[in-house]
Amino acid sequence: MEEHLVDWSRAQFALTVMYHWIFVPLTLGLGFIVAIMETIYLKTGSQLWKKTTKFWMTLFAINFAIGVATGIIMEFEFGTNWANYSWFVGDIFGAPLAIEGVLAFFMESTFFAVMYFGWEKVGKKFHLLSTWLVAIGSNLSALWILVANGWMQNPIGMTFNPDTVRNEMVDFWSIILSPIATSKFLHTISSGFVMGSLFVVGVSAWYLLKNRDVAFAKNSILVGASFGLIVSLFLAFNGDESGHQVAVKQPMKLAAMEGLYEGKTEAGLVAAGILNPNKTATNDESEFLVKVEIPYALSILSYRDPKAFVPGIKDLVYGNEEYKIMSVKEKMQKGKIALASLEAYKEAKKEKNEQKALQARQTLEENMQYFGYGHLKNVEDVIPPVATTFYAFHIMVSLGGWFVALFALLLFFSIKKDIQKYKLLLLSALWSIPLGYIAGEAGWVVAEVGRQPWAIQDLMLVGTATTHIATTNVIISFWLFALLFTLLLIAEIKIMLKQIKIGPEGEH
Numbered sequence: 001m002e003e004h005l006v007d008w009s010r011a012q013f014a015l016t017v018m019y020h021w022i023f024v025p026l027t028l029g030l031g032f033i034v035a036i037m038e039t040i041y042l043k044t045g046s047q048l049w050k051k052t053t054k055f056w057m058t059l060f061a062i063n064f065a066i067g068v069a070t071g072i073i074m075e076f077e078f079g080t081n082w083a084n085y086s087w088f089v090g091d092i093f094g095a096p097l098a099i100e101g102v103l104a105f106f107m108e109s110t111f112f113a114v115m116y117f118g119w120e121k122v123g124k125k126f127h128l129l130s131t132w133l134v135a136i137g138s139n140l141s142a143l144w145i146l147v148a149n150g151w152m153q154n155p156i157g158m159t160f161n162p163d164t165v166r167n168e169m170v171d172f173w174s175i176i177l178s179p180i181a182t183s184k185f186l187h188t189i190s191s192g193f194v195m196g197s198l199f200v201v202g203v204s205a206w207y208l209l210k211n212r213d214v215a216f217a218k219n220s221i222l223v224g225a226s227f228g229l230i231v232s233l234f235l236a237f238n239g240d241e242s243g244h245q246v247a248v249k250q251p252m253k254l255a256a257m258e259g260l261y262e263g264k265t266e267a268g269l270v271a272a273g274i275l276n277p278n279k280t281a282t283n284d285e286s287e288f289l290v291k292v293e294i295p296y297a298l299s300i301l302s303y304r305d306p307k308a309f310v311p312g313i314k315d316l317v318y319g320n321e322e323y324k325i326m327s328v329k330e331k332m333q334k335g336k337i338a339l340a341s342l343e344a345y346k347e348a349k350k351e352k353n354e355q356k357a358l359q360a361r362q363t364l365e366e367n368m369q370y371f372g373y374g375h376l377k378n379v380e381d382v383i384p385p386v387a388t389t390f391y392a393f394h395i396m397v398s399l400g401g402w403f404v405a406l407f408a409l410l411l412f413f414s415i416k417k418d419i420q421k422y423k424l425l426l427l428s429a430l431w432s433i434p435l436g437y438i439a440g441e442a443g444w445v446v447a448e449v450g451r452q453p454w455a456i457q458d459l460m461l462v463g464t465a466t467t468h469i470a471t472t473n474v475i476i477s478f479w480l481f482a483l484l485f486t487l488l489l490i491a492e493i494k495i496m497l498k499q500i501k502i503g504p505e506g507e508h
Contacts, residue, residue, distance in 0.1 A: 006463045008474040009081045012481060014448075016074045018441055019485040023067030023492070025440050028142060028189050029196015030060045031135030033227055038131050040223075042124055052216050054119070055504035056200065057131075059496060061116050064138075066492045070485060081474065085455050085465035090166035092151060092158050092175065096144040108137025139189050146188055150181025152456050153447075154249045160368055162345045162361060167459075180249055183242045184447070190235040191443060194403055195436045197228025201410055202433040203500055205426035214420065216504050221429075222414045229407035236400060240301060246450075247302035250457060252316050252382060253450035256389040258298060260312040261287050263320060267310040269297030272394065275387055281313050281380060313386070317379055328379040331458075335374030338367035372459045384452040392445035399439035406432055 034056050041049035075097060078086050086093070114122060114130040122130070151157075157174035158167045169175065201224040207217035247254045254260075259275050260267070273291030296306040303310070309323050319327030341364035348357035376382065410429060413419040419426070451457060455465035 005469070005471045005474060006466050008471055008478060009466050010462060012081060012474055012478040013074075013077055015478065015482055015485070016070060016077060017444065017448075019489065020067070020070035020074055021440055021444055022437060022489060023063055023070060024142070025192035025195035025436075026063045026199055027060065027067055027138050028192025029194065029231075030056060030063070030199065031138045031196075032193065033196050033200055033223060034060055035128075035132045035135045036223055036227065037220075038128050042128050048215060048219065051504045052219055055216070056220070057116065058499055059199075059203075061112075062492060062495050062499065064112065066488050069488060073481065081467050081469075082455070082465050083467040085460065088166060088460055088465070089456065090158075090161075090164075090168050092155075092167055092169045093148050095169060095172075096148040096151075096175075099144050108134050108141065111137065139192075142189055142192070143185055146185040147176055147178075147181045149447075150178050150184045151175055152454075153184070153451060154178055154180040155456050155459055160364075160371075162342055162364060163349070165342070179245050183238060183245050186238045187235065187242050187443075190231050190238060191440050193231035194228060194235060194400075195440055197224045197231065197407065198403065198429075198432050198436040200224030201228065201407070201429045202431075205429035206500070207503070208420045209423065209426050209430070211420075213503050213505060218414065218419065221410055221419065225407045225410035225414060229404070229411055232400065232404045232407055236404065239397070239400070243301045244304070247310070250451060251311050252313065253384065253389070253446075254302065255311065255313045255316060256384045256386045256450050257393040257446060259287050259386060259390045260298075260310065261314050263309055263312040263315040263323070265299065265309045266296055266307055267298035267302070268293035268295045269301060270294075270394070272398075273390075275390055277387070281317055281383060313383055317382060328373065328376070328382050331370045331373040332376050332379065334367045334370040335372060335376070337374075338364055338371045339374040341367065369458060372454065372456070372461055372464070375461050375464050376453075381453055384450050389446055389450040392442040392449070396439050396442040396446060399435055399442075402435070403432070403439070 034053060037049060037053040037056060040046075041053050078093075111130040111133040114127065115134050118127055118130065155167070156178055157169060157171035159170050160166075161168050175181070201221050204217040204220040204224065207213050208221075243254070246257070258270055259273065261279060261281060270288075271292045271294055273293075274289045276286050276289050279285050279287050298310050299308040300306050302308060311320065311323065311325055315323070315325050317328050319325050319330065341360045345357050345360035345364060348354075348360055406428060409425055410419070413422055413425060453461050453463070455462045
């Protein structure tokens, strides 16, 4: 029954996060695009640019309002479904989320009112400042949330307090400036910028296909494609750094991303492939049915050395003496020592035996980095769902390459040609809107499924993090949330489509 509870709790949180990520990326990207458009309006004084800005601002407002609901529910779920996790992380996880609420959310919500309702009530420069602050505030919200998530992927800057059984922050800046956190933040907001750009060029392409509001649509494509090309190129560059950080801090996730079971020197990067469904860590079958590989690229991506050894799943599970990789079995033994030391410390404290408590605490600290392994039952439990992680990663990367090409083509034909004549390109832009969402969701699947079974890398298993409540309660709330989020999504799509049909010039 406990396994069902964990599975349903994970499903509920995954549902909430994936629906939330439908709304968030458009907010991140569209906010800056609107600010750029209003800046052009202020510089030129053109009423066309004012209409353009106000149109996209309306769509931004619709998405912003509906997206808040899923975000609030997601944070409440930490207390309802993940109480053990919330206790164990102490002030580390709560501090960034508190800063997000007090600083970033207050800033964006305050200036949102000025931005949306203040066109004729405040000066043009102050209104523009408000628009930029809303865009910046939205992305600052993402910063603090992603710092918290980055700490889960690479827990640093804290110490474990055995008296409270909580992790306590000792170095705020190391948590904020963690390479995992910073690369995750930059990669995530960049994907949001790409999504906002895809939305703008896709909707604008629809207007051109309908031969409506042509000047507005061409201006919007020019801004959207320019912004999109810059951020999509940056996204690819940052993706390389993210891959390097994953290789260093979460090698098992990297192995799953590449379907790599046997470690290799001069390892190639799989550009495309079909995994062998019968492959496991204990058999000798081929990893792939078919694959296309870029020589040396994985070694370069992982360790900046074309000859570097990249460990595979077998090396990480069973160990590799040549490359000094500890086996999971050894880590489990150290984890059990850590758990036993914690119990010994508590017992010594009850007995008021300070010497025994000190010895137990020292042993705990020596083995604390393997604390979570003490709860594992089997060594192979550390292997994440390989197929899910592999295919999600390659879908994300492939679509990212397509977006670069799409923005480049749109920008070229916007500047050099009459883009309205190129129907196939416009249709491609329109149908790339859902592809943007697929790429974004796939990225989160890689990040979160790829680190299973850990709620906090190496310190806490997902099963340990779950609140001990009735499984029935979680199942009921799962379906209620599924219904609520689906209704919210349908409502947003209907409102958005209605506003798009109305257009920047009013009713048609």
